[in-house]
Amino acid sequence: MGRWWIVLFTSLLVVAGAAGPRSVDVLASGHPHANVAKKACGRPVDPLVLIQNRWRLLGMQEGPLGCPIASGQIVGDSRSQQFEHGQIVTSPAQGSKMVVAVYQQENNVIISWGDTSAFNYDKWLVRWDKDGHEDGQQLVNSYIDRTVGFAHIQPFANGTYGAVVEGCDNGSGALGGLSGSSCKQGWTVRAEVHFVTPSYLNAKASAACPDGPELGSGPIRGRWTDLGGSLGPLGCPLLRGNDDHLQRFEHGQIVWSPQQGTNMVLAVYTERGDLVVNWGDSWPFHYDKWLISVSKDGFHLAQPEVTEQSTGGAWSTPDPGTGTYIVQVEGCDDHGASGSSCKQGWTTPISLSYAQNFSLNDQSLAALAPCTIGSAGLSKQVRTPAGRCR
Structure with missing residues (x-):
């Protein structure tokens, strides 16, 4: 993982309470970028503390999000703010402190989320779109906590990428979840970034x-x-x-x-x-x-x-x-x-x-390498990338 991903995940765990009793406000004021000379932003960060704290966790204007470029917006129960290189949204249906941030980090699109307390999950689904059209989905079950996580995609072309996240619990089947998964709180509010080749x-x-x-x-x-x-x-x-x-x-x-x-x-x-x-x-x-x-x-x-x-x-x-x-x-x-x-x-x-x-x-x-010819001699088997014949 890159330096920003390690900093992000460690910070998210602290917010979730996995790294000690420090509060979100203390963490924000004690961020390692707090004493670094910063470029001036022409617009203030949204007054909502959840958006302010996530921006601070990610390095403020010197971090990957950069400066705010628009005032905070309220849509239903959610609040959002657009930044130079991404967006932060709140998604209260998945927890009173739930925030989703989507931003560009070099040639990657990063999706980070949390804290979902009092809800917690075994795994996460991340779904994204490009220019308004569904583009992909991935299961995230590593480098996560039960209330926070992050994922990344590497776009193959410039465009606007939006993402939503859903927390799920494994089924209770005797063989490891044969009864399927439950995702009771549903998908988060969508956050987006306009990806441009660096x-x-x-x-x-x-x-x-x-x-x-x-x-x-x-x-x-x-x-x-x-x-x-x-x-x-x-x-x-x-x-x-x-x-x-x-x-x-x-x-x-x-x-x-x-x-x-x-x-x-x-x-x-x-x-x-x-x-x-x-x-x-x-x-x-x-x-x-x-x-x-x-x-x-x-x-x-x-x-x-x-x-x-x-x-x-x-x-x-x-x-x-x-x-x-x-x-x-x-x-x-x-x-x-x-x-x-x-x-x-x-x-x-x-x-x-x-x-x-x-x-x-x-x-x-x-x-x-080619595998052997099938016994009927009618079709050639091929190897998978793992080297197995099929």
């Missing part, structure tokens, strides 16, 4: 390339910029050729695949020896899971699944070995016992030649 990454995109085509302003250029531009892992653009849907770069390719969404792009590139796959945004389509098809030199190697985000995602494998790889992704919905449906089909494939520049990683190569 300036140090945007600066990379502006670095001049000596040769190569202009990329225009479409989805391909947008993804190249989000990934760091000419000084990012893709490097400078090369000659486009005859296909406006595909752009080659020094270290990878990006294709535009509009059949899977107006702004759907697939990027495949090498970074520090890894083969990296990055895709999205598939809106208006969204899915329960993504399949990534990976072939090497004409042989199908793997088809891992990714379930974190419903309109895009990322996957990588370390040092897969020299060869020509063909990669494409497909979004699918689960239908329980009746199987899955993948209505929009596979994206346009990318073919990428990988030159091995690092020592062999036996474990990663084993995870991608």
Whole structure:
């Protein structure tokens, strides 16, 4: 975990009473940033003590939230305030001291919450959306207390990300919760942040390339910029050729695949020896899971699944070995016992030649190596990322 996450979690535990009897007010006034010279904010923090204390816990104007940029707002029983890099909201239905903060920390979106006393939970669900469209959900059951917690996501594109949190208790089944979960207090009030690729990454995109085509302003250029531009892992653009849907770069390719969404792009590139796959945004389509098809030199190697985000995602494998790889992704919905449906089909494939520049990683190569042919000889099994045949 990064320094801010450790500070945040420790502070939340103190607020929840897990680290001693100090009150929230004492903690706020004794925050380690209290004696640091601070930039001036042009607008005051909301007078509600819950919002003030969470802002102080996160470092005030020198922390990731920055300064307030709007006055506090009251909507129903909730109160909220917008900051330079995020938002804090109260959510009294989940506890009289319950606060949710969503903010950008470098190239991550952080969601922190608590204190839910007098309610407490075995686990938490975090659900987020991008630009108003449902984008993903994750279970959080580590680095938490029963009344506080935090989670993070790494966006694959710029946009407005909103999040809600729900506390749940495990079922009481004899085998560890076969009766399901109960989430009695429901979802919190939504908090949001407008995520923008950090300036140090945007600066990379502006670095001049000596040769190569202009990329225009479409989805391909947008993804190249989000990934760091000419000084990012893709490097400078090369000659486009005859296909406006595909752009080659020094270290990878990006294709535009509009059949899977107006702004759907697939990027495949090498970074520090890894083969990296990055895709999205598939809106208006969204899915329960993504399949990534990976072939090497004409042989199908793997088809891992990714379930974190419903309109895009990322996957990588370390040092897969020299060869020509063909990669494409497909979004699918689960239908329980009746199987899955993948209505929009596979994206346009990318073919990428990988030159091995690092020592062999036996474990990663084993995870991608083809399994034996099935006994009927009709279909080839593939290995999962964990190395198991299926």
